[in-house]
Amino acid sequence: VQLLQSGAEVKKPGESLKISCQGSGYDFLNYWIGWVRQMPGKGLEWLGVIYPGDSDTRYSPSFQGHVSISVDKSISTAYLQWNSLKASDTAIYYCATQEASGVITLDFWGQGTLVTVSS
């Protein structure tokens, strides 16, 4: 199982951004992909999750409306998107495989994408 994330981004407040997470080595359609934020020097925060098979998506109430999660099944890639970035979005964002029932842990992780938002 491998999750390969897109490279670091530097953006200005108000700009849009879409980062990616490409899965390989497993049945991409049948494993949920979750997203986790880690602000500089801080802990882990769960943003949301998507099921690539039917694009069923669930969000943390803290992040719903500010980020959106999507998937392109044809290229085994999940996305995390912002329409209007804030300086407080500066963080490392990880994708990880996740179940949605039973043992709901984040099992296999991408390497992380550093997003820097600064004027």
Add this chain to the structure above:
Amino acid sequence: EIVMTQSPATLSVSPGERATLSCRASQSVSSNLAWYQQKPGQAPRLLIYGASVRATGIPARFSGSGSGTEFTLTISSLQSEDFAVYYCQQYSNWPPLTFGGGTKVEIK
């Protein structure tokens, strides 16, 4: 939302000693509790799920216990590679999945 609280924030331990980390949930999560290890510059790694079940490839020196609202991660004899930050995570009531603030295990 279930709030997870970890203590202590930092734990100073000598190599070969035992480390005991605590995690408390704001309401019962039964045994729906996982532990992760994160080293600097790396993604987290799953250590324990179901409060006490080691994930694949995790050494036996890592053990988890507890249920309800009180949980413990014990590292029986700290190795150099174990100095890291450890997070607990509940999956009893979601969304959202929630993590504790982390415990940093540092060399004494």
